[in-house]
């Protein structure tokens with residue numbers, strides 16, 4: 001295992017010396033699986049025009065499939081399968097009217113709390129792919145019994161995808177938790193802008209380490225507004241591009 005990791009790192013360092021191609025885009029990923037494009041239901045797109053602009057930007061960056069993931073967080077964004085589905089219909093209509101050739105589906109980004117535990121027991125969850133469910137939790141405090149929640153999700157037939165693990169401050173002091181999450185069957189999703197330092201130097205350092213140890217499975221834009229689209233576009237013309245181009249993310253399996 002160690003020689004393989006070493007070789008990958010060597011390749012990565014070498015590739016940073018290469019010139020970034022003028023036509024760099026994200027088409028090799030194919031699909032994005034974390035974003036907030038349904039208007040007016042969370043802290044992402046406010047209007048259908050916002051949705052249209054962000055989805056157009058994704059199309060222009062080479063994406064072919066989007067699985068957008070509104071928050072389900074009972075205190076702030078009390079979304080349901082129905083609010084998400086209704087919003088998705090509007091988004092699909094506007095992209096059709098504007099002849100944007102891209103597939104848009106919807107799942108959710110579930111916030112782990114007591115309400116989530118109730119949902120888990122009472123209704124089917126929205127999935128990214130097969131049984132894979134995107135979850136997040138407090139950035140500041142580890143949820144009580146996190147591993148028990150993960151076990152309950154798995155017992156109910158789901159596989160958790162942990163959204164942006166690099167952003168949870170309490171894991172920074174306890175890096176072994178990342179390996180534990182993997183060992184217990186979770187998938188990890190990198191926020192692409194974490195690599196640029198957009199969320200701060202510490203988060204970038206953790207993301208770099210998780211990448212070097214190949215602990216990530218998916219990457220996602222976590223796009224909330226057009227500024228994120230501009231940053232993602234700029235990233236496709238930087239040395240970070242090669243980090244992604246050489247990493248075996250699973251995103252392309254989501255394309256349809």
Ligand SMILES: [Fe+2]
Nearest residue numbers: 034035109222
């Ligand atoms: Fe998100």
